[in-house]
Structures are given as structure tokens and as C-alpha cells.
Amino acid sequence: MLDLTPQNNERFATVLSLRETAAEEPILLRGPGGLPAKEASFDRDEEIYGESEPAEYVYCVRRGAVRTFKLLRDGRRQIDAFHLPGEYFGLGSGDSHLLSAEAVVETRVAIVKRRALENVAAHDAPTACALWRMAADELRNAQEHMLLLGRKSAMERVIAFLLDMDRRLAVAGVLALPMSRRDIGDYLGLTLETVSRSLSALAEKGALHFSGSRHIMLKDRIRLRAMTE
Amino acid sequence: MLDLTPQNNERFATVLSLRETAAEEPILLRGPGGLPAKEASFDRDEEIYGESEPAEYVYCVRRGAVRTFKLLRDGRRQIDAFHLPGEYFGLGSGDSHLLSAEAVVETRVAIVKRRALENVAAHDAPTACALWRMAADELRNAQEHMLLLGRKSAMERVIAFLLDMDRRLAVAGVLALPMSRRDIGDYLGLTLETVSRSLSALAEKGALHFSGSRHIMLKDRIRLRAMTE
DNA sequence: CGGTGAATTGACGCTGCTCAATAGCGGTGG
DNA sequence: CCACCGCTATTGAGCAGCGTCAATTCACCG
Structure with missing residues (x-):
């Protein structure tokens, strides 16, 4: 150990x-x-x-x-x-x-x-x-x-999480998340399903791209940032 | 100033x-x-x-x-x-x-x-x-x-708040809250209405007594504590 | 490939929020 | 001392966002 x-x-x-x-x-x-x-x-x-x-x-x-x-x-x-x-x-x-x-x-x-x-x-x-x-x-x-x-919506929480992780561990614009949807949910005070739905909605709108469920590339960080503050 | x-x-x-x-x-x-x-x-x-x-x-x-x-x-x-x-x-x-x-x-x-x-x-x-x-x-x-x-229900939050305030500022078993229901709500991530409803429900069950909306006496702190952990 | 855990998606229900009306309390002045 | 006023709290009705439960689908790794 x-x-x-x-x-x-x-x-x-x-x-x-x-x-x-x-x-x-x-x-x-x-x-x-x-x-x-x-x-x-x-x-x-x-x-x-x-x-x-x-x-x-x-x-x-x-x-x-x-x-x-x-x-x-x-x-x-x-x-x-x-x-x-x-x-x-x-x-x-x-x-x-x-x-x-x-x-x-x-x-x-x-x-x-x-x-x-x-x-x-x-x-x-x-x-x-x-x-x-x-x-x-x-x-x-x-x-x-x-x-x-205490005060943000599910979508705002997920965006804030993505921006924070992007800042802390993105390499060449790509975010390789080490944690599961359940971990993310337990960090954001949400269920894993809500996290998944929020991410899908963002991908749908073109705010991010997936390459495998844990590899994410954010598009327009400026606009995303405006959505959490 | x-x-x-x-x-x-x-x-x-x-x-x-x-x-x-x-x-x-x-x-x-x-x-x-x-x-x-x-x-x-x-x-x-x-x-x-x-x-x-x-x-x-x-x-x-x-x-x-x-x-x-x-x-x-x-x-x-x-x-x-x-x-x-x-x-x-x-x-x-x-x-x-x-x-x-x-x-x-x-x-x-x-x-x-x-x-x-x-x-x-x-x-x-x-x-x-x-x-x-x-x-x-x-x-x-x-x-x-x-x-x-992130993880507690409205009732659990309100009880946790009451026990904390009771510990920090109760005199002779009576809690004189300095803050409004809105302040409490903004502390607990709830609306003032939900705080009020939770307090009313606790009073209804005999878990606390009011003497004026900001003077509260908790009944059975042990049982209350068991309801937040 | 095939198997296994993770992620997605859907249907439905509940908790807590919104909006609105009423009641209570404390301070102030007649 | 009581009547009034403004602010705070309570209560109600309806609704929406997110949780729950369940069924696929997907990705990773042998």
C-alpha cells in the first residue's frame, strides 16, 4: 500500500x-x-x-x-x-x-x-x-x-467545472478528464445523469467537442465564462 | 462610516x-x-x-x-x-x-x-x-x-443551521437569531419560503418552540442532530 | 471480437422554487 | 395606550428543474 x-x-x-x-x-x-x-x-x-x-x-x-x-x-x-x-x-x-x-x-x-x-x-x-x-x-x-x-443551476455548474479543469489540465486545448461522471456529479452537487445531460446539451450546441467521453475540447471559452458568472 | x-x-x-x-x-x-x-x-x-x-x-x-x-x-x-x-x-x-x-x-x-x-x-x-x-x-x-x-435536503440544512447557531449563541437554551429568513436561505442555498416552511414543520412536530419568529428554543437536540448526519 | 463498467437517453415524479395573498410583529405617533 | 404603518414571516397553489429508475449504447481492454 x-x-x-x-x-x-x-x-x-x-x-x-x-x-x-x-x-x-x-x-x-x-x-x-x-x-x-x-x-x-x-x-x-x-x-x-x-x-x-x-x-x-x-x-x-x-x-x-x-x-x-x-x-x-x-x-x-x-x-x-x-x-x-x-x-x-x-x-x-x-x-x-x-x-x-x-x-x-x-x-x-x-x-x-x-x-x-x-x-x-x-x-x-x-x-x-x-x-x-x-x-x-x-x-x-x-x-x-x-x-x-448554493446558487448556480446545473448547466452553470458544469460549465464552471469545465472551465476550471480546462485551465488546470488542458494540453493543446484538449481536456483529458481523469474522473467519472459520478465523481463530477458528487463534486458539483448533481447526479451523474444530470452531468451527462448537461454535457450532451453543450455538445449539441457546439460549445464543446468530444473525442471519447473523457476527452473534451472547449469552443469559445469567453462565451462559456459569461454563462457562469 | x-x-x-x-x-x-x-x-x-x-x-x-x-x-x-x-x-x-x-x-x-x-x-x-x-x-x-x-x-x-x-x-x-x-x-x-x-x-x-x-x-x-x-x-x-x-x-x-x-x-x-x-x-x-x-x-x-x-x-x-x-x-x-x-x-x-x-x-x-x-x-x-x-x-x-x-x-x-x-x-x-x-x-x-x-x-x-x-x-x-x-x-x-x-x-x-x-x-x-x-x-x-x-x-x-x-x-x-x-x-x-451539495448533498443535504432542505430540512437537514435547516436543522444543521439551528444546531450550529444554538451551539454558538444560545443563552439559557434560547436562540435569538439576529438574521432574517432571507439571510438564512442565502446561507443554506434555499429560498426564504423553504426556510420558513421547514421551521414551521419542526414547530408543528414539537421539535422547537417559537417566542417571536426570531426566538427559538430547541427541544431534543440529540434527535435533531441525528437528523443531519 | 466479446465482455464489463461507464455513459447516454428516456419517462416520470418529487422537492423546492415562484408568485401571490395574508398574517404577525415592532416601532411610532396621535 | 392603542391605532396605524411598514417590514418580515407565513401559508397556499402551481410549476419546473433536477432526481430516480430503467433501458440501451458506447468505449475500453483483454
Whole structure:
């Protein structure tokens, strides 16, 4: 399961931030207090950690994709974020995790011991500031997502999702989605059928093209953006 | 509007944290780096700051209540939090606010210059850690709220809201809500009519008693709690 | 190819929204 | 002290958007 073999000596320094504004962000774990990162691999749908488990590690996605989510007793699921290569997860400030995390596809992550990180932060202000910023960035995403979940229509939600994924992982204008329609629905507060119908309607209108159900090319991003704000 | 008259020399030190677990939390702005706090008052429905305004201050509620929210162009509103006495708001890590803030009722807040706070955090690890924790606490609230907005029924949302408010501001078992049904609806992703109907249904079943539409006494909190999880 | 899980599509129903009328509450002034 | 007024909350009727259930169809991978 957890493959903790020391893989190399590279540090988190090469992995800059939660977002592609990487270069300007504070660099977690570099410098004198920098911590050595190990790596671990997870299969598709494999659990990385469970809600309310003690939080032993902090993670950074290298390859693949991770979903973090909460469950209700009857099985309803809310995915609160997808974490893509270069993004951190698992760094709330409490002792135990508040969410569960699973690999969406075959995934490799860098890990660092949480306690070590906290020890550094406790007397190194720049590291602590970096943690603050990263938490604040996640908070901003959560706030935007609450607006989506509380007040947007199904079509608006799906368009917002497509634009976000397009920005974060499109290569040469093509979006290769790692997650299923069910995952998307559980992220957007919809059913998988509603997601599918919305995507079909957009394709029908020529707003996007499919090449296989998980490969999407958006047409006219400007107009799409105007439909979610 | 902003009454920045130095009111007294007390410091944020007396205001402990975002939550009632105050005593155990790190104390923002105490000690050598502690910053002097001024105070300001706002009328009911008065704007405290607007979305995308430069973030000049960080706030702590003294008396009253504050709502922070986002708007869509057509007027749809999502309130992402109510801030009650003792709670901080306005401390994302960016240069400009991500939300608007308004006083729900006549409200008094303590304020501190954001730049001064950042200057302290930049070389004082404990202060930076306190900021990290506060952002992480807000993030936890946001994650719980996403589950509510994405996956809970109207009745479950209203019950969750009542239990949360009961915990945070009930005195002698009675909840005196400062906000309108519309505010509650915009917080829960519902209309004011649905909120009203849910409350009436709960009163009908004897799960709560009204004494005036904004004074509520919950009956059997245990059973109510079982209805939201 | 063939099999299996994912995605699409259709029919129908329910939850919560919209629009509208009424009732209640709190403040104000005669 | 009570009558009035404006705002807030309640309640009702009808409807629509999205969920549910079910049947195909599609894509991926051996």
C-alpha cells in the first residue's frame, strides 16, 4: 500500500504551490528547514487516508489525481476538491483529517511527515506563512465552490467545472478528464445523469467537442465564462 | 462610516479565537508583536467592505453579527458565513477581499491594519501559525458547509443551521437569531419560503418552540442532530 | 471480437422554487 | 395606550428543474 521507499533526495522545493501562479508563491519546505520528501503510489480508487484518521502526512500530487470528500451515513458523498499534479492536500491544522482522500486514477504523491513540518513551522516564520497562504488559497476555492453549490443551476455548474479543469489540465486545448461522471456529479452537487445531460446539451450546441467521453475540447471559452458568472 | 477613533488600548489578546475552544487556541496578536486594536461601528445592513476591494484591515466581532457573501451579477447571493462575537473575519492571505461583508444588525468590530499584521507574521512564527490555524478552521467550516449545500435536503440544512447557531449563541437554551429568513436561505442555498416552511414543520412536530419568529428554543437536540448526519 | 463498467437517453415524479395573498410583529405617533 | 404603518414571516397553489429508475449504447481492454 504505502510505498515509503526513499525514492530520491529531491525536496518539495521543486513543487511550488497549489496553483499555476507557482513562481510567485512562497516555497514550502525549501531552505535550511526544508524537509526530505518520500514518495508513494496508489492504485485507482485506492484510499490514501480516511476521515478522522490521525493526520500523519502532508501530500503533494506528482502524477495522477486525488479526490478529497466527505460521506453521510446513507452514502451521499460530497467531493470538495480534485487535486492535480503540483497541488498539495492533507494540510489542515488539526490532528486528524477532516476529509477522506482517494486516488482517482493511478497516482503518485510526495509525502512529508506532518509533525516534522509543524516543528519547522513553529519556529520558522516563512514556512508558517507558506502554510497560511496555502490554507487561504484552499479557502478561496471553497468559497467559490459554495457559491456554485448554493446558487448556480446545473448547466452553470458544469460549465464552471469545465472551465476550471480546462485551465488546470488542458494540453493543446484538449481536456483529458481523469474522473467519472459520478465523481463530477458528487463534486458539483448533481447526479451523474444530470452531468451527462448537461454535457450532451453543450455538445449539441457546439460549445464543446468530444473525442471519447473523457476527452473534451472547449469552443469559445469567453462565451462559456459569461454563462457562469 | 468607519469610526477609527482610538477607543482604548486593549489588544486583541482578550479576544481569543474563532471558536469557543478559545482558551486552547493560539492567541493572535499578543505579546511583543501584539498590535493595538481600534474599534468601529456599523449600522444594520451597512457594508463593512466589498468584494475585490483592497484588504486594508482584519476584523474581530465585538457585538452584533456580520455576514460575508458573494453575489452573482443577477443578484443571487451566497452567504458563506455568519460571524458572531469573538470571531475573526477578513483574513484571507491575498491583497484584496474575496467576499463582501455587511453588518446583520447594529455591530461593533475591533480592527487591525492588515499590513502591520503581515509584518509581524513575516518574522514571528507563532503569529504566522495562529493565522494558519485560523484559516484552517475557516476551511473546516467551509468543507462542512459544502457537504450541506451539495448533498443535504432542505430540512437537514435547516436543522444543521439551528444546531450550529444554538451551539454558538444560545443563552439559557434560547436562540435569538439576529438574521432574517432571507439571510438564512442565502446561507443554506434555499429560498426564504423553504426556510420558513421547514421551521414551521419542526414547530408543528414539537421539535422547537417559537417566542417571536426570531426566538427559538430547541427541544431534543440529540434527535435533531441525528437528523443531519 | 466479446465482455464489463461507464455513459447516454428516456419517462416520470418529487422537492423546492415562484408568485401571490395574508398574517404577525415592532416601532411610532396621535 | 392603542391605532396605524411598514417590514418580515407565513401559508397556499402551481410549476419546473433536477432526481430516480430503467433501458440501451458506447468505449475500453483483454
